[in-house]
Amino acid sequence: MPKKLALITGSSGGIGAAIAAAASRDGYRLALLDVNAAALQATSASLPDATAFTCDITDAAQVAQVLQTLGQVPELLVNNAGIVKFAPLLDITVQDFRRILDIDLTGAFVVSQQVASGLRDAGKPGSIVNIASIGGITPSFGTNAYAAAKAGLIKLTELMALEWGALGIRVNTVSPGFIDGGMSAAVYANASTRAVRTAAVPLKRLGLEQDIADAVLFLASEKANYISGHNLVVDGALTHSLLNQIPRE
Template identity: 50%
Template sequence: MSQKSVIITGGAAGLGNGIAQKFAAEGFRVGVLDLDPAATEAAAKALPDGVALVADVTDEAAVQAAFDRFGAPDVLVNNAGILSLGALIDQTPAQFRKVLDVHVMGTFTCAGIAARAMRDAGRGGAIVNLTSINAVTPGPGSGAYPAAKAAIAKLTEHMAVEWGPLGIRVNCVAPGFIDGGMSAPFYADPKIRAVRGGAVPFGGLGRVEDIAEAVWYLASDKARYVSGHQLVVDGAVTHSLLRALPRE
């Protein structure tokens, strides 16, 4: 049996790197696709079968070149993302558009290239997109992030419907309050850790490993009949409104 492969965007650090480590542990050849050359090279070298793929997910030509170099993957994980925090009323169109470009257009571009490669290889595959609980319930001060993540969730459903006949499953994972990735700087503040962790019914912040395991499940044969689904991994915090508003 030939070695399976995965490309993970934004795989040089944070959640993406945690996901890369999980796939490497499962014996995959891992393509780490990220923007920073030094960080991408370092992350790839730290994996048993890591391949550094330096590209901006909004640059179609660069992404195509990276996929051509790596070959058709069995799995694509769209994890690359950015934040532009602040009140929505103060966001400029340029700030808003940049977030949409990276998240929505980046996901669309990478997924399209991966799907065509999988189709041409004649073996299908799996795509897992990263969304957020902001796609379910927008948080104040998060700029274009909720709109971008909600768009990815709907795009995931659309891809699943159109690409299912090609043997390609498409799902997404919506992380909650995770102690890592782009949220790590916020949780360095003990007060924020205590407030957010205490708001989670299951108790405490989630781990990078929790997201990596969810992504792995959706990409694996264990989820062979799961497609078009958003798996929320949040310790039930998005369902906890009434917990915060007791009757007495």
């Protein structure tokens, strides 16, 4: 029996690479997508049975070409690709706002639509896991289009689960909290920021890239075969801790 195929976007490093490594350990053949060709090739070379594709996920024609080259519909799709540019709403340019939405939200739709269509035509079940953020639940200053895109992705996941459930396609979201890695690596290089944020998490530690990878592979597994349309928040209970941040006399 051929291996199942996992297609992972934004997989040149960070959380995406951790998800790829976890999927490989679970026996998947890998299709890794990113626009960073050099880093993507390095990640791909470090994993068995992995193929790298330099691809702009906002370009439907490029995505279609990748799927055609693979010759197999992915049983697992992980939409991890995303960007952020911190700036107040009054300062961010319209061009930057649109670009963030295009990659973080529209790109996930473009890839998901094509994979879901392929699964439907092949009569195969599948799993899609979208990587959102706690910023899509409770926004923070300066996250502009990123917060809007991640909130949209959570709601888009619910709609995908509704429309594609009858096809045997489960769709879920993982929303990371304070993760010591990926696009947040530079944030936690600051010792003061690291200490303050670690103290704010009820579990008293920052999350790891592996924590997110484990959540994704759980949702993709048979153990989660009746879970669809769910947003799995992986944040050490941070989003429940608001009142704990405000002292009581």
